[in-house]
Amino acid sequence: MRTINVGEGGMGRPSSETTAPPLGRLHDVGERRLMLHRSGSGGPGVVFLPGAGLVGPDFLNVQEGAAAFTTSVLYDRGGTGWSTSVPLPRGAAEVAVELRDLLRAAAVPGPAPGWPSGCGRTRRGCRS
Template sequence: MTNLGQRYAVGDRKLWLHRESGAGTPTVVFLPGAGLVGLDFLAAQRHSGDAVTYDRAGTGWSDAAPLPRSAAEVAEELRALLSAADVAGPVILAGHSLGAFYARRYAQLFPTEVAGLLLLDPGHEDIFDFLPPEARALDAEIKSYTDAIPDLTDEQKAAARGQYAQLYAAWPAAERDALTDYHLDQWRVAIAETRNFDTEVHAELRAGGPLPDVPLVVLTAGAQNPVWTRFADADLVARAHAGIDAMHQAMAAAVPRGAHRVVPGAAHGFLPMQHPGAIAEAVATIRAQA
């Protein structure tokens, strides 16, 4: 268990939320990517002034929920949680990967309650418009492989513990241990959360309308995606990354106050843990404009 945060009643569930006060407002709310939890953003949170991390229902230290869920359900749940925890808005939503879809859906549904958006290596409902034609087959191959992954062996778990010890070296010991145990036991949550990723969630965003006119920063992870490099040759990987970069530039250009930045050396899954400074700089940019 973690020593940080507390659980708030939201409907018939209790959801975990941790807030750290600091210089700088509006409050930043971090929305984790698939498989990640609020504690993964602890370093980014502590670099970002007044900021909140939380766990969606069905993840982390929040109560269980059937997965996957619609983006609207997640957005409405977060809104109720912020109210229960007395987090005053409007807020800056910082969504990573799948969390970026949920942040955008929140902004579509509750535009006056959003002061800014920070999208951390986000996906997009029109992603294949930017990727090479071969990317569709690559995506299907990766999903098929992921669905068939067996349970981790003791040897794999031991190796992962060593990697997590390095990844969370700056975390308090209790939180480092809690995160490691959680990720080793619940790694399939990431698969469950994304089963409606390119069907229901994409359709929701397409039909949801424009984003509000608020400051927006899109951060692109500059390192190669290790999953892609396992299944594709170097040329396809390079072209796919160029497509993601172009997609992120287009996402930033779609709003009046949008900006795009690349974080050199950042890997998609580890951007929140390993590059809190880049996240804090983006937060500062949004606050200055908000």
């Protein structure tokens, strides 16, 4: 049996409980497992944070381009893509702490300027 998460865009994504991510790996962060794919080297690292129902691999072409210059990271925040589920909605502060802890666990050089998409635009925070 295969479990599918349905995001805001209606795209089915296998959950991390049943399926390995298509790239990168799952990192244990607190009580969660978060998908992170890392390419390139050097610092500061650049992080691509998909929103609006998208997941990390949706930004793969852009992420690989940035990897030619520095460490470049894609990740699925908790509750999206191949990362484990979390109660929603969550605020931008919760997502920021999750990302900080993930980058430490994966030894990504900081500081990490982000490419935010979908978090903090409203007072309700992240919903995808």
